[in-house]
Amino acid sequence: MNGIWYYAIAFVAIWFIAIVFKNKLEKYGVEVEFPVIMWKTQRLRGLINKIANISPKFWKWFMNVGIVISVGFMLFMAYALIISLTTITETASVAILLPGVEMPGSPIFVPFFYGFLGLATVLIVHEFSHGILSRVEKVKIKSIGLLLFAILPGAFVEPDEEDMEQSKKSSRLRIYAAGSMANITLAVIALIIFYSISSFAIPATFDENGVQIETIVNDAPVEGILSEGMIIKSINNITIYDSDSYIQATSTLKPNDNATITTNEGTFSLQLGENPNNHSRGYMGVQASKNFIVKEDVANMWGNDIPWVLFELSELFKWIFFLNFAVGTFNLLPMKPLDGGHMLEDILSYKLSEKIVKPTVKYISMVFAFIIVFSIVYGFIGGII
Numbered sequence: 001m002n003g004i005w006y007y008a009i010a011f012v013a014i015w016f017i018a019i020v021f022k023n024k025l026e027k028y029g030v031e032v033e034f035p036v037i038m039w040k041t042q043r044l045r046g047l048i049n050k051i052a053n054i055s056p057k058f059w060k061w062f063m064n065v066g067i068v069i070s071v072g073f074m075l076f077m078a079y080a081l082i083i084s085l086t087t088i089t090e091t092a093s094v095a096i097l098l099p100g101v102e103m104p105g106s107p108i109f110v111p112f113f114y115g116f117l118g119l120a121t122v123l124i125v126h127e128f129s130h131g132i133l134s135r136v137e138k139v140k141i142k143s144i145g146l147l148l149f150a151i152l153p154g155a156f157v158e159p160d161e162e163d164m165e166q167s168k169k170s171s172r173l174r175i176y177a178a179g180s181m182a183n184i185t186l187a188v189i190a191l192i193i194f195y196s197i198s199s200f201a202i203p204a205t206f207d208e209n210g211v212q213i214e215t216i217v218n219d220a221p222v223e224g225i226l227s228e229g230m231i232i233k234s235i236n237n238i239t240i241y242d243s244d245s246y247i248q249a250t251s252t253l254k255p256n257d258n259a260t261i262t263t264n265e266g267t268f269s270l271q272l273g274e275n276p277n278n279h280s281r282g283y284m285g286v287q288a289s290k291n292f293i294v295k296e297d298v299a300n301m302w303g304n305d306i307p308w309v310l311f312e313l314s315e316l317f318k319w320i321f322f323l324n325f326a327v328g329t330f331n332l333l334p335m336k337p338l339d340g341g342h343m344l345e346d347i348l349s350y351k352l353s354e355k356i357v358k359p360t361v362k363y364i365s366m367v368f369a370f371i372i373v374f375s376i377v378y379g380f381i382g383g384i385i
Helices: 003-018 021-025 043-054 058-089 112-137 163-168 168-206 243-250 296-302 307-330 337-350 355-385
Strands: 030-032 036-041 141-151 151-158 206-216 231-235 258-263 266-271 286-294
Touching: 003 021, 003 030, 003 036, 021 030, 043 058, 043 112, 043 141, 058 112, 058 168, 058 307, 058 337, 058 355, 112 141, 112 151, 112 168, 112 355, 168 206, 168 307, 168 337, 206 243, 231 243, 243 286, 258 307, 286 296, 296 307, 337 355
Parallel strands: none
Antiparallel strands: 030 036, 036 141, 141 151, 206 231, 206 286, 231 258, 258 266
16 A cells, blocks of 8 residues: 555544544643644753753854854745746655655655654754744743644744744844754754765675665566566676676676676576667666675674664664755745744844835745645646656
């Protein structure tokens, strides 16, 4: 069953329970008012206060830098979204990402496990940072919680509205910038860890040993002969040590020639086709990746199983980086109710009156909302067709 049906079943079940047991759920801080289910708590306010009081000067300095970075990304994201209209393709420039679901029109598939953990880090650091800066700026926090807007999950920190209105514009800008700045910071940290694992830890722990077949293209010459998971050891007696030797071996293949492929499961012969991207090259129709084995000295110390955790960690930090960067920068689009829209409103209010600022931000928000919805719908329909 397609992963999207699991989400659909889960959301229907959640809404059914919420509506049927609405009165009972209120005792636990759950508010149900379609299209929003909201759970509020005050339990984490003490932790946020402690973190905010560690070094208020640092948080203010950090978010002063964050305001500059956020405004830069606000302009870049606005430009990129507008330009995306001039380069419409079959894939969406903006797409809904659901872990474990191949969304029509989306060029990116997010694995369920890594995506779930990655999105958890997005929500936690984003909302906690809003809360920390709220307390640094002496804005009370009324509640913290989780929400479900129709089918879109989220989290929130609810600051006191009167305190926010009475705060300086610079204080509000720091609070609004805090969430995305935290996401971008975590993305940078995750990228450094990912690079360290993939570029240093893995090469120091593993040796390449041939290449492994990941995917076989439909109607390809190898279909029915080779299968996914096989490890290619040689092509026409050219030994495959690593990805470089694989590229060199495949570069010698010619269309319609017979090729002998030796794998870990035996030796196979096939007639090559014509490479669709280069008609002078032979074509097998496989997508292969590096095949690794644990180095002998590492295996003697750690065994053959534990070192493979490095690949799991590498994949996890890759998605933590991607999701935090993607969500953090998207949240800086100059449209309400995103943080970028609130920042734009306060920035414009330095020079313009409220009568001009309010309708201007409203109009800009409507334009960007239209572009986003159009891109998602266009990509979704194109993906289905």
